[in-house]
Amino acid sequence: MRIVKLNAIDSTNSYLKTLYNTESIDDYTAVLAENQTKGRGQMGAVWDSEASKNLTFSMFKELHDYKLEEAFYVSIVTSLAIIKTLKTLSIPKLSVKWPNDILSADKKICGVLIENVIKQAINASIIGIGLNVNQVVFKNLPKASSLKLISGKHFDIDELVITIINNLKGYFLLLKDEKYDVLKNEYESYLFRKNKPSTFKNAEGIMFSGFIKSVSNSGKLQVLLEDDILKEYDLKEITLLY
Missing domain, CATH: 3.30.930.10 (Bira Bifunctional Protein; Domain 2)
Known part of the structure; x- marks a missing residue:
């Protein structure tokens, strides 16, 4: 080493x-x-x-x-x-x-x-x-x-x-x-706020709610939105507010 x-x-x-x-x-x-x-x-x-x-x-x-x-x-x-x-x-x-x-x-x-x-x-x-x-x-x-x-x-x-x-x-x-x-x-x-109701902000500055569920193999964050829609986000597309 x-x-x-x-x-x-x-x-x-x-x-x-x-x-x-x-x-x-x-x-x-x-x-x-x-x-x-x-x-x-x-x-x-x-x-x-x-x-x-x-x-x-x-x-x-x-x-x-x-x-x-x-x-x-x-x-x-x-x-x-x-x-x-x-x-x-x-x-x-x-x-x-x-x-x-x-x-x-x-x-x-x-x-x-x-x-x-x-x-x-x-x-x-x-x-x-x-x-x-x-x-x-x-x-x-x-x-x-x-x-x-x-x-x-x-x-x-x-x-x-x-x-x-x-x-x-x-x-x-x-x-x-x-x-x-x-x-x-x-x-x-170890994912922070996994399966907990959370607030996010997208690249346009619009806030929305969802649940962090997992991460894709390519590293995108998978968030469960309203109407049971699971959406993937890249690093530049989303900010977790806490």
Whole structure:
């Protein structure tokens, strides 16, 4: 397991992508930054993290030997590895807010950004993980929390990254063995607000109600609407309000 530690970098995903394009790197190589100045989240969002207090890292995963039918299974594996890690730390009420935000109760503690390297197929993934660990103040972020705020304990960031990578290895083995149903069923068991009446906003800003039921193999959210209509939504098409 190779871990590159940096004092400061704009984005660990960008750094790892450049590394991949300029040299041969080993599977599960990770880049860990004490201070990430331009961390990126889903759909261009900025991941704001206090220096030296949180886990911000990216990991390279080779996927040549995987019969990967859908890229979303990389997201499933990543979400499950993070949840397994946090369960060992006794972090309560864990869930996945689709597609891969990790919550404790209704507070976001972890975000994921996956960038796939695609040639003729998915050759590799760069998995970026931002986990709020020892930060206790989140200005203008009422839905953010951290492991320390939740548990009252201080955590070793180096130990956390090793545990997450080891759990990723375990779940990627299941993916390599094509255990798609096992992975998808476990992921759906953690879906935030699954089978609960929820309010959503579509791309036009119109609000509507529905029940989150499941996720398609391609990663679309399946929502039960009025008149028993099951509709699928892509990430840009829907926002869960909570």
